[in-house]
Amino acid sequence: MKGFEKAGISRREFVHCAACATAAAGTTMASPAALAAAAAVAGGKEAVHEFAYGKVRLTGGRIKQQYDHIQSHYLALDNDRVLKVFRENAGLLAPGPNMGGWYDKDGFVPGLTIGQYISGLARLGATTGDKDIHAKVAALVQGFGEAFVKGSNPYAGPKAQDQWAAYVMDKYVVGMIDAYRLSGVEQAKKLLPIIIEKCRPYISPVSRDRIGKVNPPYDETYIMSENLFHVADITGDQKYRDMAVHYLLDKEWFDPLAAGQDVLPEKHAYSHTIALSSGAQAYLHLGDDKYRKALENAWKFMEPQRFASGGWGPEEQFVHLHQGKLAASLKSSKAHFETPCGAFADLKLARYLMRFTGDARYGDGLERTLYNTMLAVRLPDSDGGYPYYSDYGAAGEKRYYHQKWPCCSGTLVQGVADYVLNLYFHDDDSLLVNMYAPSEVSWDRAGGTVEVVQETDYPARDTVKLKVRKAGNGRFAMKLRIPAWTKGATLKVNGVAQPATAGQLAVVKRTWKAGDVVELTIPQPLRTLPIDDQNPNLAAVMRGAVMYAGINPWEGIDNQAIALPGALEAMPDQDQAYRVKVDGRNLVFIPYFNVDTERSTTYFKTA
Numbered sequence: 001m002k003g004f005e006k007a008g009i010s011r012r013e014f015v016h017c018a019a020c021a022t023a024a025a026g027t028t029m030a031s032p033a034a035l036a037a038a039a040a041v042a043g044g045k046e047a048v049h050e051f052a053y054g055k056v057r058l059t060g061g062r063i064k065q066q067y068d069h070i071q072s073h074y075l076a077l078d079n080d081r082v083l084k085v086f087r088e089n090a091g092l093l094a095p096g097p098n099m100g101g102w103y104d105k106d107g108f109v110p111g112l113t114i115g116q117y118i119s120g121l122a123r124l125g126a127t128t129g130d131k132d133i134h135a136k137v138a139a140l141v142q143g144f145g146e147a148f149v150k151g152s153n154p155y156a157g158p159k160a161q162d163q164w165a166a167y168v169m170d171k172y173v174v175g176m177i178d179a180y181r182l183s184g185v186e187q188a189k190k191l192l193p194i195i196i197e198k199c200r201p202y203i204s205p206v207s208r209d210r211i212g213k214v215n216p217p218y219d220e221t222y223i224m225s226e227n228l229f230h231v232a233d234i235t236g237d238q239k240y241r242d243m244a245v246h247y248l249l250d251k252e253w254f255d256p257l258a259a260g261q262d263v264l265p266e267k268h269a270y271s272h273t274i275a276l277s278s279g280a281q282a283y284l285h286l287g288d289d290k291y292r293k294a295l296e297n298a299w300k301f302m303e304p305q306r307f308a309s310g311g312w313g314p315e316e317q318f319v320h321l322h323q324g325k326l327a328a329s330l331k332s333s334k335a336h337f338e339t340p341c342g343a344f345a346d347l348k349l350a351r352y353l354m355r356f357t358g359d360a361r362y363g364d365g366l367e368r369t370l371y372n373t374m375l376a377v378r379l380p381d382s383d384g385g386y387p388y389y390s391d392y393g394a395a396g397e398k399r400y401y402h403q404k405w406p407c408c409s410g411t412l413v414q415g416v417a418d419y420v421l422n423l424y425f426h427d428d429d430s431l432l433v434n435m436y437a438p439s440e441v442s443w444d445r446a447g448g449t450v451e452v453v454q455e456t457d458y459p460a461r462d463t464v465k466l467k468v469r470k471a472g473n474g475r476f477a478m479k480l481r482i483p484a485w486t487k488g489a490t491l492k493v494n495g496v497a498q499p500a501t502a503g504q505l506a507v508v509k510r511t512w513k514a515g516d517v518v519e520l521t522i523p524q525p526l527r528t529l530p531i532d533d534q535n536p537n538l539a540a541v542m543r544g545a546v547m548y549a550g551i552n553p554w555e556g557i558d559n560q561a562i563a564l565p566g567a568l569e570a571m572p573d574q575d576q577a578y579r580v581k582v583d584g585r586n587l588v589f590i591p592y593f594n595v596d597t598e599r600s601t602t603y604f605k606t607a
Contacts, residue, residue, distance in 0.1 A: 043287030047358035048425035048432055050351065051441065053126035053182060056420040060438035061457070062593065063419055066375055070416040071124050073380060074117060075133055083143040085111050090151035101384045101404025108403065109164045110157030114144060115175030116410025122178035123417035137183040141176070145191050148172075154198040165202035166221040166247075169195065171410065173227045180234065192231050196240070209252045210268045213316040220271040222249035225278035229285050241285065244278070254279050257294035262301045265320040269313025270338050273302075273345035280352035292356050299353060299362070307392055308529040308540035308547045308602065309376075309592065310346065310369030311337030324534035330558075330603060334396070335389040340408035343374040344415040347422065354425060354434065360505050363434045363481045364545070366422055370435075371459070372547040374415050376593035386412065392540075392602040394558040396549075398595065423454075430477040432505065436464045436522070448472025450512075459524060459546050459591075460575040466518040474511040480520055482506050485527070485544060492519045526565035526578070528606055537606050541565055541578075541589055548578065548589040549600035557587065561607040 058064035080096030085105050087094035102108040118140050125133035148154065155161040160168045172195045179188035207221040228244035231237075248254060253272060256263045264272070276295050283291035304321055305312040312318065314329035314336045329336060350366035353359070377387035377398070384404025391397055401408065424441045425432040431443055431450065436458040443450040451470040458464055466478075482489050484503035491500040493508055494517055500506040508518070524544030530536045541548040541564055550557065560582055568589065571577035578589045592602070 043285045044283035044289070044292060044356070046284075046355045048355055048427050048430075050355065050421050051424055051426065051443070053123055053420065054129065055443070056423055056439060056441045057127065058420065058437065058439050059453075063370075063375060063437045066379075067416055067419055069379060070413060071128070071130075071133075074121055074124070074413045075130075075136060077117065079136065079139055079143065082114055082117060082140065083147065085156040086114070086144055086147035086151070089153060089156045090147040092147055092150065099384060099405050101406070103384070103405040105157040106159075107157065107405075108159060109168060109407070110155065110160050112160065112164070112168055112171060112407060113405065113410035114140070115171035115173065116414055118144075118175035119178040120410075120413030120417045122175075122182040123414065126182035127417070127420050134183045137179050138185050138187075141179045141185050141188050141191070144172075144175075145187055148191070148198070149194060154195070155202070161202045163216075163218045165199060166204070166219045166224055169199040169203065170220075170224045170227055172199070173224075173231060177227060177230050177234065189234060193235060193237070196228075196231065196243075207247045207249050209249060210271055212266055212268055220268075220275075221247050222253065222275045223271060223278060225275075226281045229278075229281040232285075245282070245286070248278060248282055249275055254282075254291060254294045257297045257301075258290040260297055262321075264298070264301050264305060264318040267318050269316050269318050270341045270345055272318075273298075273342065273349060277345070277348045277352065280349075280356075283356070295349065295353055295356070299349065299365070304532070307336060307531070308542060309337065309372035309390065309392070310365065311339065311342055311373050311390055312346075313337060313342060322533060324532055326532045327535040327538055327603075330393045330531070334391045334393060334399075336392045337373060337390040338408070339373050339377050339387060339390045340412040340415055343369055344411040344418075347374070347415060347418065351421060358425075358427075358432070358505070360481045360503060361484065364483050364485070364503075367435055367483070367545045368547075370419070370422060371545055372592050374412075376591075376595070377412070378596075380409065380412070384409070394601050395553060395555075395599045396602060397599055398597065429475075430479050430507075432479040432481070433466065434481050436520075440469075445472060445476070447475055450476065452478075457575075458522070459544055462521050462523055464520040464522065466520070468512050468514055468516040471512040471514050471516070474513055476512065477507055477509045478512075478518065479505040479507050480518070483522065483545065485525070485542075486522050487525055488523050490521045493517070495519075526568060528564050531603055537561075538603050539564065539606050540602050540604075541568070543576075543591075546576075547592045547602065549592045549595055549602050550587050550589050550604065551595060551598045551600050553587070553599060553601040554585065557582070558601055558604060561605045562587070563607040564604060 058067055078096055084094045084096050098104050118137055121133050122137050176188040176192050179185040204221050208217045210220055225244040225247050228240050232241035276298055279291040279294050305318055314333050316338050319325035346369045350362045353362040380386045385400035386409040388401035388406055388408045423435045423439055426443055436456050440453045449470055450472045453467045453469050456464040482500050482502050482504055486502050489500045491498040491506050498508055527542050528539035529542055530539045567580045568578040571579055576591050579586050
């Protein structure tokens with residue numbers, strides 16, 4: 001315990017913190033201090049708000065299937081194995097097998113994802129109320145904290161401190177933030193300033209931009225600000241707010257974006273997208289409209305960068321537009337989208353923009369990215385095999401990354417844990433239904449608690465039913481996102497038709513009562529999306545928000561012109577499969593999220 005005493009934590013305090021963490025395990029609410037700190041955020045205004053973890057639950061469907069599997073997978077990770085590299089670094093007893101790959105002391109970024117595992121688990125625990133998950137969070141925080149304070153090096157290996165000091169510290173920090181706020185682990189709050197001050201000497205004193213995938217500097221100082229604003233809220237210490245402001249990448253990123261300049265090409269795609277979340281927190285904390293404008297313009301500039309899946313950044317780099325670069329990447333690369341990491345960043349950006357504007361188009365983008373990227377990744381194995389890149393080429397495969405325990409193993413659990421944040425939003429007087437999946441939401445408001453249950457087989461089928469289980473005083477509006485790509489959507493409340501316009505929020509204002517039923521039908525037409533403006537006849541098949549891929553493709557299929565989507569016919573007795581005859585052979589299309597280990601082709605020449 002000498003390390004903790006040097007850091008300002010006595011043996012008695014450490015034992016007390018560990019006991020608090022164990023006692024708090026199983027809570028789904030943050031401590032009163034954490035809630036007060038979160039409520040103190042001021043500055044930029046929100047049109048709508050996210051629901052807290054625990055207020056929205058998935059109850060069935062494809063999204064919940066993956067959510068449950070990921071929860072089980074990360075709960076079952078061996079604590080000793082995850083902590084081993086940190087205990088070795090501190091000279092402590094280190095039982096358990098090595099993790100291997102990127103994570104080990106001689107790996108690419110030793111110990112890089114422990115904070116993300118803790119963060120994702122805390123989010124899952126806060127949503128599900130699973131006491132075992134909270135207990136695991138507490139145990140990981142205790143084991144990490146003891147090793148971190150005792151070790152002379154805050155990083156588990158020299159490669160992390162030399163090239164990735166800011167990146168890794170940011171992951172440590174988000175783990176402690178969520179362990180404290182969502183699992184009630186008081187020890188995590190005490191560790192926050194210790195982590196930052198111990199890592200700080202290794203971090204560049206100024207924020208440094210990162211260009212492309214391989215060009216140094218590799219470290220991503222500008223991603224830290226989002227979590228440093230949260231640390232300032234939790235601790236009440238102004239210096240962390242100042243540090244957050246200091247590391248914002250204004251000159252190279254936020255200033256030109258806010259001014260309407262497209263500076264995306266050649267930027268490292270993931271790191272600059274996740275940095276937009278730092279800009280979002282800057283807007284919320286500082287009230288500077290520059291950051292909100294930067295996010296809106298970044299989204300606009302990202303639209304032509306996107307594949308049909310919603311993903312972007314072949315070889316982890318934004319491309320120059322109007323040069324056919326996306327199409328060229330299909331043959332030059334198998335790394336078209338850095339998927340769990342990129343999807344995590346993209347979904348956060350969409351949610352922030354939903355919060356700031358309430359605009360349905362960001363919900364459309366969020367839905368498209370979720371279904372075709374994060375939801376579509378291959379499930380991990382038991383020894384560090386994790387998905388990383390999506391491959392949209394002529395014979396694409398869902399592969400594991402070539403090294404074990406990559407960065408995407410951290411964003412996978414965080415991103416899936418955040419699925420519940422994507423479904424509903426609210427303001428004081430309205431419930432916004434943003435995504436359609438079997439779920440339930442509990443909305444605590446001044447007029448009394450409102451509970452709504454959603455039943456649907458969407459996107460396999462077109463119909464959605466929402467039932468009001470509790471209405472409070474009934475005086476609220478319900479807003480439903482009508483996707484821009486649909487045609488002929490219909491909306492009924494207790495059998496009475498209501499207006500529903502594609503690309504807008506359908507607003508139903510009435511005095512609700514328990515038992516009221518909303519029925520929504522969203523036709524999902526087949527269509528194609530060209531890959532870029534230089535290749536209008538190279539396109540992917542979409543049904544609604546869902547990207548379809550041709551499975552078991554034969555060599556040369558990408559060079560054969562096919563009358564898509566008109567020639568597609570539904571497979572008998574299947575909701576989500578289509579086929580077309582090409583030279584006497586069946587080419588079968590299924591949702592990309594249903595592709596498993598088959599080879600698949602995403603883009604085809606259209607006749």
